[in-house]
Amino acid sequence: MASRLGTQLGEWRATGGVAQSLADRIRMLLLDGRITAGERLPSERSLAAELGRSRATIARAYELLEARGYVTRAHGSGTRAALPAQRIQPPIAADAGVIDFTIASVGSAPGLHAATVRALDRLAGMLGTPGYSLDGLPQLRERIAERYAARGLPTDPSQIVVTSGAMHALTVVLAAFGERGRPALVEQPSFPHAMDALRRTGHRLLPTPVAPAAHGAGTDGGRAGTDGEQAGGGWDASHLIDTLRAHRPALAYLIADFHNPTGATMPELERARLAAVARTTGTLLVVDETCAELDIDRGWTPRPFAAHGPAILIGSMSKIAWGGLRIGWIRTSSAEQTARLLAARPSIDLGTAMLEQCIAIELLDDMDALLERARERLSTGRSAVAAGLAAHLPEVAMPRVPGGLAAWVDLGGPWSTALSLAARDRGLLLPPGPRFAASGVLDRFTRIPISWEPEVTHEAMTRLGDAWRAVHAGERPDTTRLAASAVV
Structure with a gap:
């Protein structure tokens, strides 16, 4: 059985000295958060067998790591990952x-400052209220719903829950719908922090591949066909559907528009098929749309994913207006989903900052x-x-x-x-x-x-x-x- 370290090493190949190269890779896994401090690493013998290397090579790699403080070794406790605090500096300014x-x-x-000034007048009219907004200001939810309608998905403001950014939105979704111990389907590659959030809530990740786009059209971006077919790259539809049917995951986290990081957009027919299969497998589709409207020259515009079937959509102002504006939202497909989100949210927070919501209202009025x-x-x-x-x-x-x-x-x-x-x-x-x-x-x-x-x-x-x-x-x-x- 493969160890966790062996799995994380993945496609590692030696560049230069084998022991030094292996030590560098393990160190990067630790610094990047994929191996945690204190985690027990495989024994020299078992890792050597797993990687097809000599035990002496593994022993030398562990020695190099120990000399720099990246592992500790004790009789009876084995080898454990560590962080040499005296050597790790904070990120450079x-x-x-x-x-x-x-x-x-x-x-x-550019209009953020002016929008903030205008938002102060909006805020002034709310100062006599308690200031808590569990689902978000009605005016903001109305504007977000109108944006969905303009993109081809009729939406009622009651289907919108305003959050403090997209990651906060995912946290609320997982608090309401996560099922510890159940599998969750994710694309590979995908947004790292979303996968971290799924792991923290006890989900087992089932990766499905998303291939990068074709080369050769880097300066103008290339164009997809008018029917939305990918011109190279994208999802392996068969693998995705087969994984859903075989494992029946509790939920699937997807980025269907300008996928992060490949930039692919899922064709309309694949969205419809995926939505239909998810209904049969009981899989909740959670679709991250934070990049959905960052179009340069795609050549076609798909409707939001939920136009093809039930799905929870996550959006954000961060990628369009400013990362410091912590405004995101969740669009649900039913009143029951909205109720579950609002029931789970108070254990996380009691609402999104009022001033930032007022700023978002001003910005959405000038979305074009x-x-x-x-x-x-x-x-x-x-x-x-x-x-x-x-x-x-x-x-x-x-x-x-x-x-x-x-x-x-x-x-x-x-x-x-x-x-x-x-x-x-x-x-x-x-x-x-x-x-x-x-x-x-x-x-x-x-x-x-x-x-x-x-x-x-x-x-x-x-x-x-x-x-x-x-x-x-x-x-x-x-x-x-x-x-x-x-x-x-």
Whole structure:
């Protein structure tokens, strides 16, 4: 039976010295949160058998980790992962020259300040109330419902529950509908923090693959057919449906529009088929739509997933207006679902901040301008990433990126973790591909955001090119300053 460490190592291949390469990979798993401090690691003998390596190689890797404080070893207790607190520094401040590519967000909207000023007048009229808003302000729920209707999904404001961002929305959904010990279907790759939330609530993850888009159309994003068929990449529909039928998971977490991180959009026919099968298996579909309207030049616009059958939808203002505006929402498919969410929520919080809701109302009144500004920013950023790859990593092709926040780049080999380590040495924080996997696979991919200003992207790609050349020259990374970071 495969150990958890063996599963997390996934597609690991030695680059340079085998023991040192293995030690580097285990260290990255620990710093990235995929192996936890205090977790017991396999014995030298069992890990050697699992990886097909000599026991001496495993012993040497553990020795290297122990010398740096990343494992502790005691007779009778085995080998356990550890964090050398005296060596781990906090993330370097932005003014120290670090570029944080773990963040994919378009930044604050130009009209945010003016919207905040106008929102103060709205807030003033509410100061005589208790100030709690379990389901959200009626005016905000009305505007969110109107947005769904404009996208082809009639929605009543009673179907909307306002939350403090998309991750908070998922937390509330899992509190209401999660079933500890039951399987949950997730895409692979997928949003890391969503998978973490599912694990924390006791779900066993069932991955289903989402392939990256085809190469060769990086600067204009390429175009899908008018019927919504993917021009390369996307979901393996057969695998997805077969997994649902075979395991009957309690719920499925999906990102059907501008999938994070591949950028794929699920075709309408696949949505309808999936919704029908989920009804037969009793699977609750939870669909993350935080990137749904970040269209650059996709060439077609699907309806929201719930137009094809019952599904809980999660949305957010963070990717459109500003990450600091903690406004998200849940759209339910029934009054019963809404009641369960509102019954579960008080154990988490008692409502979303009133001022931020008032700001969101003002911004939603000018949604077209917000989306146009996001489109321009993402289009410019996409071109900058494509130019950076061509200039600094010419062996690596730019994938199709018709929208969304990032490019899911195929490195051509299992170098993502090593590249992430080398990039950190050069002041560039870049999450490795396996961080987006339910297990330790996808080390040949990396996510590069297209949301940064061109001048920042230019400098970041220069550093990434330096890291790429260092990895292929066999340079050892400096791991004494690494710190785990979130992925946004």
